[in-house]
Amino acid sequence: MDHIIIVAGGKGTRMGGDLPKQFLPIGGRPVLMHTIKKFHDYNPKLHIIVVLPHDQQAFWRQLCNEQGFTIEHDIADGGASRFESSRNGLALVPDDEEGVVGFHDGVRPFVSAETIDRCFEAAREDYAALPVMPVTDTLRFTGGSSAGRNVPRSDYRIVQTPQVFDIALAKQAFRQPYRDAFTDDASVVESLGCQVRMVEGNRENIKLTTPFDLQLADFIIKQR
Numbered sequence: 001m002d003h004i005i006i007v008a009g010g011k012g013t014r015m016g017g018d019l020p021k022q023f024l025p026i027g028g029r030p031v032l033m034h035t036i037k038k039f040h041d042y043n044p045k046l047h048i049i050v051v052l053p054h055d056q057q058a059f060w061r062q063l064c065n066e067q068g069f070t071i072e073h074d075i076a077d078g079g080a081s082r083f084e085s086s087r088n089g090l091a092l093v094p095d096d097e098e099g100v101v102g103f104h105d106g107v108r109p110f111v112s113a114e115t116i117d118r119c120f121e122a123a124r125e126d127y128a129a130l131p132v133m134p135v136t137d138t139l140r141f142t143g144g145s146s147a148g149r150n151v152p153r154s155d156y157r158i159v160q161t162p163q164v165f166d167i168a169l170a171k172q173a174f175r176q177p178y179r180d181a182f183t184d185d186a187s188v189v190e191s192l193g194c195q196v197r198m199v200e201g202n203r204e205n206i207k208l209t210t211p212f213d214l215q216l217a218d219f220i221i222k223q224r
């Protein structure tokens with residue numbers, strides 16, 4: 001069986017506001033519902049695990065009732081770091097199961113079916129995969145200096161989610177203790193010495209991080 005862990009356990013500090021960003025409405029529905037639907041539409045048999053802070057779970061269930069949102073999913077508790085949230089979600093995947101497990105930011109509602117498919121298929125072939133996009137601006141390394149210098153942008157990629165792994169590999173990786181360098185799930189797997197295959201992401205697959213991203217999200221929704 002395949003699984004997707006949708007992490008929405010963060011604080012949303014950069015977004016600000018009283019309502020956690022995963023619940024903010026775009027096109028009349030909370031962000032998180034759009035994200036869950038993307039994976040369900042891709043594969044209705046996918047086991048969906050949503051990670052939310054414990055004290056937001058009752059509110060989420062209430063939102064689902066109010067909106068008539070019936071896509072089945074399990075819920076795990078959010079943790080103090082993204083690593084911990086991912087690990088809590090992974091605990092709901094049986095240890096001895098074969099298949100792949102993906103990790104996706106709850107606040108990336110515009111992931112395309114093609115990106116999801118590329119990631120899941122590449123992970124099935126090569127154990128680990130993540131979606132990337134080329135850098136479109138000139139890139140400057142500052143390293144603390146006020147002048148800095150340009151670096152070749154073709155050497156870099158922007159990393160998105162879902163990041164998908166063989167289940168046994170993900171289980172082994174998340175048994176490691178937390179390190180600050182674990183900014184995404186691929187970095188956890190790579191620290192075992194494994195390579196993660198890069199596949200093409202999609203431009204609209206933005207992470208809703210700041211209020212400006214929310215304006216972009218409204219724009220994207222209205223184009224559909």
Ligand SMILES: Nc1ccn([C@@H]2O[C@H](COP(=O)(O)OP(=O)(O)OP(=O)(O)O)[C@@H](O)[C@H]2O)c(=O)n1
Binds near residue numbers: 008009010014081107
């Ligand atoms: N302890 C955490 C931290 C982050 N996330 C999730 O990881 C994704 C990407 O993180 P980000 O957008 O940075 O969210 P926040 O950490 O909530 O934002 P901020 O850094 O502005 O507080 C989000 O879906 C977020 O909910 C999580 O599940 N648990």
Ligand SMILES: C[C@](O)(CO)[C@H](O)COP(=O)(O)O
Binds near residue numbers: 160184185
């Ligand atoms: C996982 C991620 O979205 C890949 O780009 C990113 O690393 C999350 O970073 P954040 O600082 O937690 O937003």
